[in-house]
Amino acid sequence: MIQSIYDQMWTSFKLASERNDYELDPYLLNIDKDNRRGISVLAYLKQGNRSVLDEIMHFQKMVRTIEPDQYFHPLDELHLTILSVISCIPEFRLSDINIQDYAEMFQSALCSISTIEVKYRGVSASPNCVVIQGFPVNDALQCFRNALRSNLIKAGLRATFDSRYTLVAAHSSIIRFKVPIHDGQKLLALCQEYRDYDFGSIILEDFELVFNNWYQNLAVTKCLASGSVSQ
Template sequence: MPNLKNIYTDMWINAEQKIRNGQHDVDLLIGAQEDSRRGITVLSYLKQTDGNASHNIMEFLHELSTQEPEQYYYPENELHLTVLSIISCVSGFTLKDVDTTDYQQVFIEAAKSVGPLEIHYSGITASPGCVLIQGFPVDEQLQELREKLRHAFRNSTLPSTIDSRYKIATAHSTVVRFQTPLRNHHTLLELLERYRAYDFGVCRINQLDLVFNNWYQHLSQTQLLASCHLR
């Protein structure tokens, strides 16, 4: 299993340097009508989990938004953990391109034998264009689930792009995206530094969703394909 702390630390060092130098990325497609990127994803919504992590994350975002109000902050009902991207978001992809019933069956069959997942959200990290909450699986269940899903979809005849961009290994949740230049990157970094090791709490995930989604996982653009309860 990869050392998640090292991965998150490397991300922070790279992002911190770019933000400090005013070289952060700005995403101009958030909310753009012409953005047709769509995909299929297995995820869990943090608000539906047991624990108070999503509430604590929202308190952090409220504090952050007072400093940088023009950025994009995920609402609580859209905070999520991506378990696995089955089809990565590509322009023009629609559900007419696939047989959703087959995807539903493979997903449920692969996930039904996995128990609840526990993720400890501890500290923040960043990329040049995002702020992320660091997630640490309490046990091996998340890794086992991802391998079951990989195996099931690869052994099916269904089109997928699993791990085509990169092999997902972390358990982070993206909570802020930069959509305009920062007001003050120095004060932003000071606030982020205060939360580098903040304990947001543990989520117990009892339900997974298979969804058709846009790049940002906006609920208004999301269609639920199937749910699986973890027992």
Template sequence: MMDLQEHYQKLYDESIIKIIAEDYQIDPLIEDPNDLRFGITLVIRPSEEVKNNIQLFLNELKSVEPHQYYYQNQDIHITVMSIISCYQGFQLSSINIDDYIKIIKKSFEDFNTTRIQFKGVTVSPSCILLQGFMEDDVINNFRNRLRENFKNSTLEQSIDKRYAIQTAHSTVVRFKELFTHKKDFLKIIEEYRNVDFGTFKVSSVELVYNDWYQREKKVKKLTVFKV
């Protein structure tokens, strides 16, 4: 099993050097109305309490860098699995969603109650991530069953095409403009490196049709699996 703390630390160490050296990436598509990248994804939503704690952190960042892209509470999520990763022009009408729901339901066998803790933040060259820690192997075992069950089907899917997901992180900020107060921004991130944002029980998993940024106004909830 991946050592999540080690993974997040390595990501932080490598990325912070790049950001300081002006080697960071700005996403030019965030405000682009012609961005038609869509897919279907299984997501977990943190509790309201945890999301409100996250907003306190984001408000501090906004005070020094207001023009970056900050996730609102309704958009904050953990990706369990990208069943079909977002691509230009994907439409729900091209698949039979009931076939997907059947396979996902089958994959929920042995899914026990589990909890996730958000503790600390890390960075990539393009965004800020909350460090999520799973208390056991429930979610990764579920991911493995999804991999196996979809591999044995003929349905369109792109599981693990980009990378094999093993973490429980949540992206909360994306860089969309050049920094104007980078030093102050990074200082706040450093202050929150080990802050505990809270722990929540996973009570449901949502299957959604979504854009790249999981914006509520573009997301269509297809079904909710209670766990």
């Protein structure tokens, strides 16, 4: 099922390349003016295998030679979204919720899971971004997401998870398109070269509940709760 999601993305990217019909993100031209905020549970990739980040950085550098003016997620901000609890909306503020209620919900869900391992293999893309394909090695990620969903519903907390689609994939976004693509065919060819590339595996055991903007910029992100799981 997860591979089919990445394949659908790839098909839309190929069509965008053929038609030069990409979806550019206007907010990236001036992120400071973007007032969309939300609540997420995530894990940063920097806690895992450094060689995976080195491989991702190398791929980013290769894309930069073709498309230097796009938005490249900094390595220390690369993450796996466990669940978008409240999707980013304009002018959402922490004062709109009871932080402690969400922190307790998060900690309760964290107690019920084990270490998450994700295999990063291959590149996919859409008309607006490039991602590294992630594949959970065990069912811990699904269990964590289900526990968070269940706790949010039981507690009656404000949430918008799964409002756009049910989150089942484990990808990490690494590049977003903010200006017209310079050479779509070269970009497509490079991504095709990495379509099944083995970036390596990461074991995730540290997680955070955060207040964030759309791009998970560390300058904006505020940690509301954090915790680790046992092996």
